[in-house]
Amino acid sequence: MTEENVVSKVAELMETLDEIKKYNVLEKYLKKFTIIVISSIAICIAVNLTISFFGLLSAFNEFERFFLNFPIVLIPSVGVLVGILFVRSKMKEVKTGEWKKELSKGFPSALKLLSELDWDNSFDVVSSGRLGYAMYSLVKGAAYGFIFFFIIGFVLNLITYLVLHRIGALGYASFHFSFLSIIVYLRYDLSKRFNEIRAIDKLQCELRRLSDELRSAEL
Numbered sequence: 515m516t517e518e519n520v521v522s523k524v525a526e527l528m529e530t531l532d533e534i535k536k537y538n539v540l541e542k543y544l545k546k547f548t549i550i551v552i553s554s555i556a557i558c559i560a561v562n563l564t565i566s567f568f569g570l571l572s573a574f575n576e577f578e579r580f581f582l583n584f585p586i587v588l589i590p591s592v593g594v595l596v597g598i599l600f601v602r603s604k605m606k607e608v609k610t611g612e613w614k615k616e617l618s619k620g621f622p623s624a625l626k627l628l629s630e631l632d633w634d635n636s637f638d639v640v641s642s643g644r645l646g647y648a649m650y651s652l653v654k655g656a657a658y659g660f661i662f663f664f665i666i667g668f669v670l671n672l673i674t675y676l677v678l679h680r681i682g683a684l685g686y687a688s689f690h691f692s693f694l695s696i697i698v699y700l701r702y703d704l705s706k707r708f709n710e711i712r713a714i715d716k717l718q719c720e721l722r723r724l725s726d727e728l729r730s731a732e733l
Contacts, residue, residue, distance in 0.1 A: 517620075517621040517624075518621075520621060520624050520625070521617065521620060521621055521624045523720070524617060524624040524627055524628060525617055525624075528613045528614075528617070528627065530714050531636060531639065531640075532608075532610035532611065534639050534640055534714070535608050535610065535639065536605040536608050536610075537644075537647045538639065538642055539601070539604045539605050539607075539608060540601060540605075540647060540649070540650040541642060541645055541649070542604075543600070543601055543604050544649050544650060544653070546597075546600065547597045547598075547600065547601050547650070547653060548653050550593055550596055550597040550600065551590070551593050551594055551597050551653060551654075551656075551657045553593065554589050554590045554592065554593020554594070554596075555589075555590045555593065555657070555660055557589050557593075558586050558587070558589040558590045561586055561589065562583065562586055565583065571583070577675055580668075580671060584664065584668050586664075587661060587664035587665065587668075590657065590660055590661055591661055593657070594654070594657045594658070594661065597654075597657075598654070601650070613627060633722050640711065640714055640715065644708075644711050647707050647711070648704060648707065648708075651700065651703045651704055651707060652700065652704075655696055655699055655700045655703065656696070658696060658699060659692055659693065659695070659696030659699075660692075662691075662692040662695050662696065663692035666691045666692050666695070667692075670691075
């Protein structure tokens with residue numbers, strides 16, 4: 515491995531560890547994110563039940579009631595958006611790139627960073643970041659599924675109304691489509707995230723071996 519490759523690999527590792535620090539924020543604030551999302555969904559359900567119980571839209575026909583009820587989906591949509599923005603704001607507060615000035619000095623600085631790196635701690639950071647990363651995907655995916663259910667239901671009912679002049683003709687089709695959509699989304703998203711984590715593990719092992727070899731050579 516050339517000196518330039520070593521510097522490049524060390525930079526890649528340090529940038530990755532910076533990203534993992536941000537992912538650890540996900541684990542720290544996952545509970546609040548979940549509360550925000552679940553609360554918005556609960557409010558959406560409560561509003562819908564209240565409208566149905568008191569018959570607030572009883573003066574309208576079936577098609578008009580359907581369209582007037584649809585804006586309720588904005589409640590969980592806003593909840594998911596607020597939750598994501600909240601987590602991202604916390605991620606931006608994480609200090610990163612403090613190593614860049616040192617690494618800009620070249621190969622000797624790269625070796626210094628490697629020698630000073632706490633490998634056991636970095637592996638722990640990656641492990642904890644993996645959990646937060648995955649759980650964030652699951653909660654966000656479930657929230658998206660809830661929103662997809664309403665959106666797909668709206669589209670399907672609009673189509674059946676235009677074609678058959680009635681709504682609800684497709685029964686539970688919106689549930690099945692939203693469930694299928696969320697399965698596809700979670701499979702793609704979780705697979706992508708775990709592949710990234712495996713790449714990080716591989717990079718860590720490669721640089722750790724290099725660090726051990728350099729220390730042995732010094733002895």
